[in-house]
Amino acid sequence: MSTNYKTIVEDNIDVLVVGAGLGGTGAAFEARYWGKDKKIVIAEKANIDRSGAVAQGLYAINCYMGTRFGENNPEDHVRYARIDLMGMVREDLLFDMARHVDSAVHQFEEWGLPLMRNPKTGAYQREGRWQIMIHGESYKPIVAEAAKKSADKVYNRICVTHLLMDDAKENRVAGAVGFNVRTGNYHVFKSKTVIVGAGGASNIFKPRSVGEGAGRVWYAPWSSGSAYALMIEAGAKMTQMENRIVLARFKDGYGPVGAYFLHLKTYTQNCNGEEYESKWFPALEEMVGKSYLDTEASHVSHRPIPTCLRNHAFISEVNAGRGPIRMVTMEAFQDPHLEEIGWHNFLGMTVGQAVCGPLPT
Amino acid sequence: MPTFVYMTRCDGCGYCVDICPSDIMHIDKTTRRAYNIEPSMCWECFSCVKACPHHAIDVRGYADFAPLGHSVRVHRDEEKGIIAWRIKFRNGKKDMDLVAPITTKPWGQFIPQLRDVPAPSAEQRNSQLLYNEPKYIRMDDGGLHNLQSNGLELKEGVYY
Numbered sequence: 001m002s003t004n005y006k007t008i009v010e011d012n013i014d015v016l017v018v019g020a021g022l023g024g025t026g027a028a029f030e031a032r033y034w035g036k037d038k039k040i041v042i043a044e045k046a047n048i049d050r051s052g053a054v055a056q057g058l059y060a061i062n063c064y065m066g067t068r069f070g071e072n073n074p075e076d077h078v079r080y081a082r083i084d085l086m087g088m089v090r091e092d093l094l095f096d097m098a099r100h101v102d103s104a105v106h107q108f109e110e111w112g113l114p115l116m117r118n119p120k121t122g123a124y125q126r127e128g129r130w131q132i133m134i135h136g137e138s139y140k141p142i143v144a145e146a147a148k149k150s151a152d153k154v155y156n157r158i159c160v161t162h163l164l165m166d167d168a169k170e171n172r173v174a175g176a177v178g179f180n181v182r183t184g185n186y187h188v189f190k191s192k193t194v195i196v197g198a199g200g201a202s203n204i205f206k207p208r209s210v211g212e213g214a215g216r217v218w219y220a221p222w223s224s225g226s227a228y229a230l231m232i233e234a235g236a237k238m239t240q241m242e243n244r245i246v247l248a249r250f251k252d253g254y255g256p257v258g259a260y261f262l263h264l265k266t267y268t269q270n271c272n273g274e275e276y277e278s279k280w281f282p283a284l285e286e287m288v289g290k291s292y293l294d295t296e297a298s299h300v301s302h303r304p305i306p307t308c309l310r311n312h313a314f315i316s317e318v319n320a321g322r323g324p325i326r327m328v329t330m331e332a333f334q335d336p337h338l339e340e341i342g343w344h345n346f347l348g349m350t351v352g353q354a355v356c357g358p359l360p361t
Numbered sequence: 362m363p364t365f366v367y368m369t370r371c372d373g374c375g376y377c378v379d380i381c382p383s384d385i386m387h388i389d390k391t392t393r394r395a396y397n398i399e400p401s402m403c404w405e406c407f408s409c410v411k412a413c414p415h416h417a418i419d420v421r422g423y424a425d426f427a428p429l430g431h432s433v434r435v436h437r438d439e440e441k442g443i444i445a446w447r448i449k450f451r452n453g454k455k456d457m458d459l460v461a462p463i464t465t466k467p468w469g470q471f472i473p474q475l476r477d478v479p480a481p482s483a484e485q486r487n488s489q490l491l492y493n494e495p496k497y498i499r500m501d502d503g504g505l506h507n508l509q510s511n512g513l514e515l516k517e518g519v520y521y
Contacts (some may be wrong), residue, residue: 032475033492046382055382056406068499073506075513091515099507103497112442112466131506137437137444137464157384181384211425221404222383306501344461347433352405354448355422355433 001052006185010153012133013191017151018160018176019045019181021052023138024197025147031195042151043158043178043189045198045222048144052199053220054353057137058327059348060258061115064132065102069123069319074098077130084304088242105132111143133341137348157181160226163194163234173234200245201225207249217249217257218350246311251324257351259345263333268314270322280313281305363400363420364409365497370417377409377418386418407510411444427451439468 015031017024020042031040044051065072077098082089109115114135116125125133148154151169160178167174175190202223206215231238250257250268260266278295285293288309298305314325333339346354364386374392377386385399386409395418397403410418416436420428430451437444446459475492495505508515 029475031493033478034481034486036476036480040363046384047380050406050408051382052378055408056404067506068501073511074480075506075511095508095515099498100491102499103491103494106497106500107493109465111472112464112468114462114465135461135463137461138439140471142464142469146472149469149472149474211423213423213425216423220382220406221402223383271391340459343446343448343457344366347435347459348444348461351420351433351435352422355405355420355427355431 007188008185009190010041010155011190012039012192013041013189014174014177015040016189016191016194017042017147018163018194018196019043019052019198020144020147020154021197021199022046022054022143024052024195025140025143027195027197029143029146029150040151041189041191042147042154043151043160043176043187044154044156045159045181045226047140047156048147048154051144052140053223054136054140055220056350057348058134058139059136059345060127060131060133061105061136062131062258063097063101064105064130065098066123066126066132067102069121071123072129080130080304083292084306085243086288086306086308088240090240093240102169108139108142111142111146113139127259131258131262133259133260133263135344135348155187158187160189160198160230163196163230164188165234166189171235176230176314184282190303196227196230198226199223200227200232202245205244205246207254213254216254216352218254218353219245236253243308246321250327253327253353255346255350258325260329260332260342264329264338264342266327266329266332268325268327270317270325272322274322276317276322276325277310277313277320280316281309284309363403363405364397364418365421366395366397367417367419368392368394370415371413372415374414376412376414380408380412381409382406407435411435420516437463439463442468443467 014035017028017040020028023043024042027047028040028042031038042048063077065074065077065176067073074095078091078094081094082091116133116135118121118125129131158178159181160176162177163173164175164177166172173194176194177186177188177190179186200223202219204218207217228238232255267275268277279316281293281295285295292306293309297303317323317325332342343354371394373388373395375388377395378388383402383404385397385402386395387398388394389396404497407420407422410420416434420433422431432449433443434447442460442462442464444463448457498505504510
């Protein structure tokens with residue numbers, strides 16, 4: 001690598017997208033509609049064809065209302081998320097996301113993303129109340145095509161490190177700077193608007209596994225928290241930071257298990273082969289109050305038991321010396337069709353999990 | 362876990378270098394073959410494996426999860442719109458071929474070029490709807506659900 005680093009300036013940008021995972025690439029597409037003649041530029045740390053958390057694929061869309069099929073309304077989702085996240089929610093943001101998500105999903109289908117259909121109802125194949133199943137190995141490349149059609153210029157391999165503040169206007173962002181991870185060249189982007197779609201920091205909590213798989217979860221290892229650092233340094237007010245995604249790991253596995261639990265009906269056991277979750281609920285109910293955990297009400301009304309409390313039960317069980325927690329796949333895999341779904345599910349989003357074998361029990 | 366390269370198959374074309382999200386597939390300057398420079402930062406995402414025209418890249422499991430002997434191979438074809446997997450268990454008892462669609466339409470052709478669609482009207486610009494809305498929310502002419510129509514109100518801010 002040469003030490004004569006160049007400084008490359010891209011000026012007169014109208015919309016700069018920093019970080020083009022699924023969110024950033026989608027933003028570039030939408031921005032093109034509202035700003036037909038505007039200059040839209042993408043700066044991405046990797047290659048937008050395979051970058052971000054969905055680079056590997058995603059085999060479900062975890063939030064789909066289905067108002068079209070009479071399934072849920074946006075306000076139902078707000079209620080669900082409010083209980084699941086124990087009240088620490090901005091309802092306006094939840095509602096906003098919920099009322100627009102279906103049209104995005106329908107556009108993805110039009111672009112070619114294979115959504116599975118329920119052969120009986122004709123509606124999309126549900127995995128759970130909010131999730132639908134897709135063949136999503138190429139989810140990211142498909143949306144990246146949309147971004148490439150929309151952006152004036154795509155800068156791959158640029159790691160943006162700081163947002164630039166405007167000299168003339170107080171408290172206004174006027175661009176970003178970063179460097180090319182290959183050449184070391186310094187890049188300056190001057191832009192009227194900046195959309196930050198950089199990554200979160202889901203790897204800040206490490207599983208305590210040892211050996212070669214130390215610290216490995218299914219989430220992308222390059223989620224270094226740029227989204228937070230860029231915004232906080234620029235003085236932005238961060239919101240909805242109370243809930244962090246923590247990727248729990250079962251014995252011998254580190255794959256995403258949404259479809260395994262919801263669609264394939266797998267379940268967890270402690271080392272003695274016992275169901276352990278429910279025995280922690282009375283104590284948790286006392287701790288958080290009946291408004292957030294009411295096992296009887298949950299049983300009759302399908303109201304969710306907050307995810308953080310279910311994880312708490314998991315950790316409490318391990319701390320009580322009855323780990324590791326295993327996911328039981330034996331029953332699900334008796335049905336060859338379900339077994340195939342299970343394989344596709346991992347192959348389409350966490351191939352490493354398939355390499356391990358489908359969660360051996 | 363990490364990728365490794367069959368050196369006799371690699372011709373140093375650099376497709377894997379181009380696509381790797383972790384930027385850890387590099388070309389060895391002496392042998393002119395690709396190699397993984399930092400196995401611990403490999404997501405085993407198979408992006409390079411799928412991009413390799415010679416199927417020269419393979420992935421092994423973490424030693425503490427899966428001793429060697431298994432195999433997961435893949436062929437991805439955008440023109441045919443499919444991805445084909447072959448999985449061999451290390452006990453030799455299972456050998457599976459799995460095929461899944463990656464797209465239902467000719468690649469990229471059904472993504473609109475938004476420069477060419479009619480510009481949004483002033484009314485659209487002042488509304489809260491996004492591109493293709495309201496049509497794409499329901500895909501029919503049914504009315505949209507909103508808070509007013511359902512007699513609901515929104516609470517502001519975070520509350521506990």
